[in-house]
Amino acid sequence: MFDLDAESEQRIEQICNIDLIGRTVGEAVKHNIASPRVQRIVGIKEYPKVHWRYLLRNPHLRSGNVPALFSDLAGEYGPVFQIKPPFSQSLIFLAGPEVNRWVHRKGRNFLRSADYFADIEKVYGAHGVFPSLDGADHFRLRKALNHSYSCNRLEGHLDTLYARIRKFVADWEEGALLRPASACRYLANTQISPLMAGIDTQDVIDDLIKFKERVLLTHVARVLPKFLSHTPGMKRRAKAIESVVERVQFAHTPAQRVGCPRNLVDDLLSLHASDPQFLPEANLTFFLSTPALASVYLGDMLGFALYSMASHREVHESIQNEADALFGAGDPEGEDLSKSAIDVTRRVVMECLRMYPTIPMSIRNVMNTCVIEGFELPLGTRVHVAQTATHYMSDLFPDPLSFDIDRYLPSRNEHLGTAYAPYGLGTHLCLGFRWVELQLAINLLMIAHYFTLEVFPADRPLRLSPFPSMSPSKSLRLKIAEKRHKLPA
Structure with missing residues (x-):
């Protein structure tokens, strides 16, 4: 159409080539941006589905033993599996030693x-x-409150x-029956609220417990519809939360x-400030209402x-010997409660936490696509980490079903590593677990010093209440068989 000299034609050809190069680079950049940096693994595994027949026949489902149940499921289906509840989406579960190591190190x-x-x-x-924080903010808050949950802080409140x-326990009489499911929660609350918040909440603790359990069942476990958290009863219990916060503020001028x-x-x-x-x-x-609510978990641990x-006579007598040595000549100081002085009591607490962890699993959402044991967890997937299945x-x-405190002797040390995880794993490991162990030990020692307990009736098996957290069944009874020492006035 136009007559062009050789130089012009060469220039046009160069511009066309530059345009082709630009388009090629653009496609490459677009491909890199659209595609994930982490390449998908070819031959990824599908999640095994748990058969309802296997689940319903499992004896641990009927007894309420959540860790033992998920141990069996992991043994049958592997470290990653799914359960499809009726009329609901499938739930993804992770369990096993490899999972625990991965969550602890890379989670x-x-x-x-x-x-x-x-x-x-x-x-x-x-x-x-606190429970919802991750990353730098979570680390900063843990560091700021580390001393608040330390054994040194508890030792300053021993009196x-x-x-x-x-x-x-002043009104506990010989021959009386105790209901650990309720009595131990009250006992824990009468300690935790004054120690951590400087107030007494015994008059509202029942409302606080019901409020907490309903919120967990509707918003976390999702086994109840959400409208049940807005009933008139829940609104009344929410006012109890407000009253606790007001008490705390008035007590901390x-x-x-x-x-x-x-x-x-x-x-x-x-x-x-x-x-x-x-x-x-x-x-x-x-934050100001959590001490009273946290007493629920401590109380359930104490009940177990x-x-x-009470169900192991030799253990009971060994704890009484340690208690008499510590409390026989007056109240012990913090340095008196050494590991050697409370060795049996400490190992009893550890074994109880292995067999009956009050929080047997954790819920998390995947924020970066990952692969664990050959199973891909896509972005946004909600997973239930059954960290105590390894127990x-x-x-x-x-012999995991046997109560054996010798597991924690130096010759065995079965608790070392990530297989023992009653307090969680990784960055969300319970901040106050040392406080909890010491307070549980002190409660056991003092009760053993003043009383001898028996399971009533003696042949009654322990049943567990698994929701919203593991706790002793309300049917459990303990009998005060003997009042060993007179309580000081």
């Missing part, structure tokens, strides 16, 4: 807790509370702890705290420990 890079806890945050009008325990040992609430209020953006006022309702002590695997804990 922080692939799993997060914010998603499953979001609905509970809405209930409290909060955002970014209050001893007095609270004695006051609660500067004038009232003069000369008092620091507690968790003091540390929280100091953190809020120093950095209100990191710990805003909107989150204080949740009392049952284990009932015979290759890790021989």
